[in-house]
Amino acid sequence: MTKIKTIKFFYIFIFFFLVSSLIIAENKIKPLDVKKIANGVYVHYGKHENIYEGNIGDIANLGFIIGDESIAVVDTGGSFIVGEALRLAIRQISDKPIKYVINTHVHQDHIFGNNAFVPEGALVYGHYKLKQAIRERGSQYLAQLNQIGDKKKNTKIIMPHKIIATTSNDERKKISNQIIIDLGNRQLQLTSYEVAHTYADASVYDLKTKTLFTGDLVSDERLPTMDGLAKNWIKVLNQIEKINFDIMVPGHGKIQIDNTALNKTKKYLQILYDEVIEALKNDIPIEEGLKTIAQREKNNWVLFDRVNPGNIVRTFMRYEWEY
C-alpha cells in the first residue's frame, strides 16, 4: 500500500517537473541566426511564409550595424519574441549599446519586435509618416497577431521617437527627407520616400561599407505586397537604383550585389500596373482581372497566389475612378 502511494507521489512529482521544464524550454528564447555580410553589418533572413504560430512573425529580413560606440538595428521582426531573439543574437556579437532602431515601414513583420530594444534605451526612427501609418494600422495588426496565439505576449506598438526628415526649427517645414546618424566612426544615411510600397517607406545606407537596406521597396523571391501606389513605387525604385551600393539587403530574400532584385520587383509592378489599367480601360470586371492580371509573373515568385490577388484589388480600387 505505502509502496503504491510512494510511486503515485513520485509519478505526480516527475510529471509536473517534466511538464514545467518542457514549458520553460519551449518559452526560452533562442538567439536568431545571423550572417555577417560586411564589416560590422549583419543580416537575419526571414522565412517566406505567412505569419502563423510556427514562425511567430519571423518572415522579414532584419539587420544590425555595429559602430565604434553604438549599434543600429534595421527592422525588428513580427513579434516581441523575434525582436528579443534578434537582441540576443546581437549580444553574442557585441555588448555596445543599441541606440537606434530603424523601421523601414509600417508592416507588422518589421515593427513588432521594437519592444525588445526600447527598454535598453534605443530610439525608434521611421519615415515622417510612419506614426500616422501605425495609428492607422496598429490595432488591426495587433488583432491579426492573434494568429500566433500565446506567443504574441509582450508585443506592443511602439511609436517612432524620431522622424526621418530634417525640418525647420518650428518643425513646420520639411527641409530634407534625409538624416544622418552616427554610430561612432560610422555614419548611416536614412531616407524617407514618397508613397511607394506603403505610405511610409524608408531606407538605411551605411556609408562605410556601402550597404543599403531597402526594406520592402525591393523584394527578392517573395512577391512584393502592393500597399501604396504601384506607379509611384516604380518611380521610387528608379531613384534607388542610382544609389552607389556594394550590397543591397532587400526586405525579403537574399542580399544583392547589383540591381537584379530591384529590376525584378520593378518588372512585376509595371506588369501589375499596366494590366490593371488595361482591364479598367476595357471595362473588365475585377473578378475576371483576378484570374489574369500579372499571371505571367507567377513562376518568378514565392507566395504569388497569396499576395498577387490583394495587389490586384488594391491597385484596381485606387485607379478605378480615373477610367
Place this chain on the structure above:
Amino acid sequence: MYRFLLHIALFFFLSITFALGVEMDWEKAYCAKYEECREARWIDLKQALFEDIDLKNGEGVIELTTPERAPDGAFVPISFKTHKLKDQEDIISKIHLVIDMNPVPYSGTFKFATDIDQIELATRIRLDAYSKVRVIAETKKGDYFMAANFVRGSGGCSAPPLGDVDNMLANAGKMKMKVKNIGEESGIAEAKIMISHPQFNGLQMNPATTEMISAYYVENIEVTYNDNIVMALESDISISQDPTFRFNFPIGDGGNLKITAKDTDGNIYSHSKKFVLQDNQLKIASQ
C-alpha cells in the same frame, strides 16, 4: 518492471494531452477558425433572421461566386445570378445577403427589375473573419432558396480606409455610371454604378486621432430606369468602401437611368443619365 513501463507510458500519454490542451485553449478563442463554431453561429443566425422558414437548396435557382480566399479582407468581390423558377407564375422578389462571421451578419436586401429572366449582380464586401457568405432568394410566393460559399479572409471590418480620409469625405456621394450592351438582341444591358463613399463602419480608427471613426455609410441605394426599380439595396456595414455594383436590366426603348443613394447622416445623393435605343443598343442621349 511491467508496472514501471506502464507508468512511463501513462506519463507520456498524459503529458501529451496536457501539452495539447494548453495549445488548444487559446485557439478556441478564435472561433472563426473552427467549423463547428461557425456552424453554431449560423444556427443562431438562421433562427434570428429566418425563424422556422425552410431555406431550400439554391441549386438551379441562385448561384453565388466568391473567391476561395479573400484577396483583401476589405474588398472581396462577390457575384450572384439567378435562373428562371420552375413555377412560372412565381418570381424572385428579394435577395438577402448574409455574412455569418461579420459583426453585423445581415448585410443587405436586394431588389431587382421584375421583368427580367436572370438577375445578375456583382459587388464588393468586407469580410472580418473566415466565414460563409450566403445569398438567399425569396420568391413572391414565399419560397426561399439559399446558396452559400465559404471564404477565407480576415480583417476587412477594421481595415483602415484606403486613401486619404479628408479626400474621401469631400468626395462622398460622387457617382459614376456606365452601361454596356450585352449581345445584339438580348434586350438586356449591364450597368456599372459607382458611389464614392468612405463607408465607415464604426470599427475603424481615425489615423490622425486614434479615435474610432463613427459609422457613416450608405444604407439605401435605388437605381431606377424610367422610374421603375432595376436595382435597390438596403444595406449595412458590410459593403466595401466606394460601393460599386454591376447588374443587368431590361433596356426597353431607352430612357432615364437614375441612382439615388442615402447615407446614415441622411445625405441624399443622386445622379442620372438619359439613354436612347439605336439598333437595339443603348446609347447615351446627346443633350
